[in-house]
Amino acid sequence: MxxxxxxxxxxxxxxxxxxxxxxxxxxxxxxxxxxxxxxxxxxxxxxxxxxxxxxxxxxxxxxxxxxxxxxxxxxxxxxxxxxxxxxxxxxxxxxxxxxxxxAAAKVLIKRVERNKRKYVTVVSGLEEHGLDLKKIAKELGKKFATGSSVTKTASGGEEITVQGDVSDDVYDWLTERYEDIPEDNIDCIEDKKKKGAG
Amino acid sequence: MFKKDLTPGAKSKVKSSVQRAIRTKVVETYPKLAPYIDEIIPKKSQLDLVKLPDRVSLYIHDSTPLFWQHMDDPLIPHLKLVHAFPQAFPRLRIDRGAIRFVLSGATLMAPGLTSKGGRLPDKEDECKEGDVVAIEAEGKEEICMVGQLKMGTEQMKGKGKGVVMDGGHYLGDGLWKMNFD
Known part of the structure; x- marks a missing residue:
């Protein structure tokens, strides 16, 4: 040889x-x-x-x-x-x-109040499960017919922001579509804090 | 050069004039690729450019990576392309002992080529400093690395030590592992 x-x-x-x-x-x-x-x-x-x-x-x-x-x-x-x-x-x-x-990585779905009765839904932690944020953001936007984008967080990471309060729908969609994410790892949180001066 | 895993930057379409320029450049640098150029970059196709860290740009056709380029250095073929047309590139061979170092990203040193298991081209078709060569390995069929030479082959034979290539593209590096779908 x-x-x-x-x-x-x-x-x-x-x-x-x-x-x-x-x-x-x-x-x-x-x-x-x-x-x-x-x-x-x-x-x-x-x-x-x-x-x-x-x-x-x-x-x-x-x-x-x-x-x-x-x-x-x-x-x-x-x-x-x-x-x-x-x-x-x-x-x-x-x-x-x-x-x-x-197994430990959590997906957080947050409802953030923007302006009294207006909300945005922030989904973070998806990248830990090897998903492409950009593609998912696009799909979410299509599904709910709203704006949806990948935004940078202050701590340097990235998260998906969907316009409108769709946290429950996102939860259902995620559990159904990505079965390899354990359902216990997906959390819904309501964030009452106002972001900026509306 | 791609020792770490890469995060690709923005993907953009290449202007057709630039694409034509790339075609001629490729044929010029790798004359032996000329018969296959229509297969690699079909005339009416659309090339994509992906920006990588450290000012490296990568040209992609139909989600197959073709060439990468660091600033204005010569276009260097991706290993998948080299595997498809290995005879189109000048080849040097390293001995078996050197393979594992190369595949973990070490700079290529001359003794790996000058020893018994290695092979350098004859004097007539020597490779000069700056030439792009493919590195094959003793006992293996496929190419394991491509890159620019830092030392001419004749000089290697004379000197027998020193850096031959660093910053090449090798099997299993970040560029290799990248997914373009």
Whole structure:
């Protein structure tokens, strides 16, 4: 596995005028041969076995693994292994933290009084659940036929402001549409404080 | 350059005159891409420009990223494009030991290329400082990095150490992970 594979294959596959279609790993998004450097090797291997068994055979056969190892000196191998283990642990930790954070992240729906009988509804915390605020703002605007925009908060974050008092409707819409947000995590608050001098 | 995850800025349409200029520029910088240029940037298509942090602009066609550019530096292809047309770019190879450093965003150093597993082009088609090259890896088929050289290949052979490329675009960096839908 020294020179030949890399140099022979690349020009051979792609001499036609069409672009090559490269398979990317569904787990770590790298080309599968680079999965071993991604930190989620096990998951990547499972994924590849499921969706591209032929490629899996090629990449994860004993021969290929051995060839990979023999290219490095023992010392370098050890270091690489240690590094890989560290990376893997880090990836796992990150994932865990992410899911924990998601479970704890609250979505707040606030009704803010603007002008005696006029209200705006402020939805914050959606970005923690990996949603695109801009798109949701647009959808909310469409749904309630009101103005709806992404506004910056004083603390540096962003939130969605919908004109009109639609807090209950937003609550229903969110719980129905995004089922992966736990319902307990969505809170409705009424904010009595006047914003500015109307 | 894209070690951290990126937040894309505003997306805007590219003027057709500018798009034409980009086309000629691409053909000029990468003559070997010329046969495929209609496939990459079709004549009547609409390119989009996305602004990224640090004055990087990225050109996108139909939600496939094509080229990125830092200020007025040369256009550098996105790795997805390189994977589609790998033979259109000059290629250097790094040895196996260097892969993991490259994929975690280290600057590329000369020993990774001059050692046994690496490969540099012959003297006739040497790459000079500032050329855009694709970096492939020992034992792998796909390209793992693209960027501008900081040192000519002949100089590397002579000197055998020092920085070869920094601020490149590598597999798994922020630009790679970006989603354009």
């Amino acid at each position: 020294s020179g030949e594979t890399a140099t022979d294959n690349v020009p051979g596959v792609s001499s036609e005028s069409q672009a090559r279609n490269v398979i990317y790993c569904g787990v770590c998004t790298l080309p599968p041969e680079y999965c071993e450097f991604g930190g989620t090797v096990k998951k990547c291997e499972e994924w590849l076995e499921k969706y591209h068994p032929d490629m899996h055979e090629k990449l994860y056969s004993d021969d290929a693994l051995n060839a990979n190892l023999s290219a490095l000196s023992v010392d370098a191998q050890k270091r690489a292994q240690k590094d890989a283990a560290k990376k893997e642990a880090k990836a796992a930790l990150n994932e865990q933290r992410e899911s924990e954070r998601k």
